Amino acid sequence: MASRDLAHLSDEALVALIARSEETALAELYDRYGRTAYGLARRILRDEALAEDAVQEAFLAVWRSAAHFVPERGKASTWVLTLAHRRAVDLVRREDRRRTEPLGEAMDSTTETGADDSVWLRYERERVQKALKQLPDQQREALELAYYGGFTQAELAERLGQPIGTIKSRMFAGLGRLRELLGDPQTEDRTPWTANPYTT
Amino acid sequence: MDSESLHDLTAAYALQALDSAEERAYVEHLARCERCRLELAELSEAATALAYAVEAPDPPPALRERILAQARAERENVVPLRPRWAAPVAAAAAVAAAAAIGIGIWASSLSSRLDRTEAQQERTERVASILSTDDLASRRFTFDGGHGKLAVTPGGEAVLILNGLERTSSDRVYEAWVAEDGKPRPAGLFNGGKKVTAFPLELSVPDGAAVMVTEEKAGGTQVPSSAPLFRVQT
Numbered sequence: 001m002a003s004r005d006l007a008h009l010s011d012e013a014l015v016a017l018i019a020r021s022e023e024t025a026l027a028e029l030y031d032r033y034g035r036t037a038y039g040l041a042r043r044i045l046r047d048e049a050l051a052e053d054a055v056q057e058a059f060l061a062v063w064r065s066a067a068h069f070v071p072e073r074g075k076a077s078t079w080v081l082t083l084a085h086r087r088a089v090d091l092v093r094r095e096d097r098r099r100t101e102p103l104g105e106a107m108d109s110t111t112e113t114g115a116d117d118s119v120w121l122r123y124e125r126e127r128v129q130k131a132l133k134q135l136p137d138q139q140r141e142a143l144e145l146a147y148y149g150g151f152t153q154a155e156l157a158e159r160l161g162q163p164i165g166t167i168k169s170r171m172f173a174g175l176g177r178l179r180e181l182l183g184d185p186q187t188e189d190r191t192p193w194t195a196n197p198y199t200t
Numbered sequence: 201m202d203s204e205s206l207h208d209l210t211a212a213y214a215l216q217a218l219d220s221a222e223e224r225a226y227v228e229h230l231a232r233c234e235r236c237r238l239e240l241a242e243l244s245e246a247a248t249a250l251a252y253a254v255e256a257p258d259p260p261p262a263l264r265e266r267i268l269a270q271a272r273a274e275r276e277n278v279v280p281l282r283p284r285w286a287a288p289v290a291a292a293a294a295v296a297a298a299a300a301i302g303i304g305i306w307a308s309s310l311s312s313r314l315d316r317t318e319a320q321q322e323r324t325e326r327v328a329s330i331l332s333t334d335d336l337a338s339r340r341f342t343f344d345g346g347h348g349k350l351a352v353t354p355g356g357e358a359v360l361i362l363n364g365l366e367r368t369s370s371d372r373v374y375e376a377w378v379a380e381d382g383k384p385r386p387a388g389l390f391n392g393g394k395k396v397t398a399f400p401l402e403l404s405v406p407d408g409a410a411v412m413v414t415e416e417k418a419g420g421t422q423v424p425s426s427a428p429l430f431r432v433q434t
Contacts, residue, residue, distance in 0.1 A: 023275070035259060074244060078244055179245065182249055
């Protein structure tokens, strides 16, 4: 089966095929999320070789455990990107590559962008960035340091000089608000894009 | 850590901002708390949205090739099961057991809690092999203090997954039974006491049979001597 023959399948259907050791389905899932996973890992690890390791481990974890993915518990894309995030955070903690200065957009501004960006990824990026900008600064800071920085809540509390309860509240409120701002993925706003989201 | 403060960890867990001890406590809590599972599903989607906010350059093409080559190599080596593959299989079994009781995709950290003894390893492998069978039939049930699931392959091999089963005292043991036409036959002994006990039955479970567990004196018996903790009809 050629990988592109699978292009019309849902992510969840791909995971079901991966559970049957269908390698082309893994290739298709990688083509959908490998790039986002790599961008995320690179942001967290600030090192291209380590980012590749994280992405490789994440997709191999998908390959090994696809049979145990439970669609009722969440989307396949969330699962895949959670695995990638997990591997990157594990690596950044092990290597202790976390920076002590504030995390900025430094990495992003040096990134080549544009021409080969898929329409959908660009749309999605702008949508999430816009939502992030609407969060109160302290909530955004807590989310960014935790998710991109790989800091634990206790480390965040120490670093920001706040009680841990405050950090927990900021993370909880920030994620809840972000969820509201991004809205239900099934809303009409997304419909034109989800119909064929992988067209570049 | 009390239950209230464990509820509070959902956002941090979704962001993977817990240290390993907090994370273990939370994952165990998750197995028992439907409210947190629902909340986690929502907050995880929101956390994952952050992945899309990052500029994403194309990864090197060699990365795709490496992943696919490694996947291919693993598939060729994994079947049939060999002892040297026991460790990854054991990890898969932990994930499978967790998935089976509904913790689903959030349970990969459970694999670190695997028992490493050899007998346990064999049992774990057997659990993994049964749970990875196609067309598993499964039944959920509850018992005093916990809940569980019975998974049966089309060939009748079965695993009991018990969540919250207390450990027996040292002179007692849990005994599993497979009952056909009302006649229970012994199907293995175990101790419980873990958050999740996954036990492969030593007898096959034919269609229409019932599976039960009783508490017995150490060493087990040939006929159940007490009322079952639960009885699952297939």
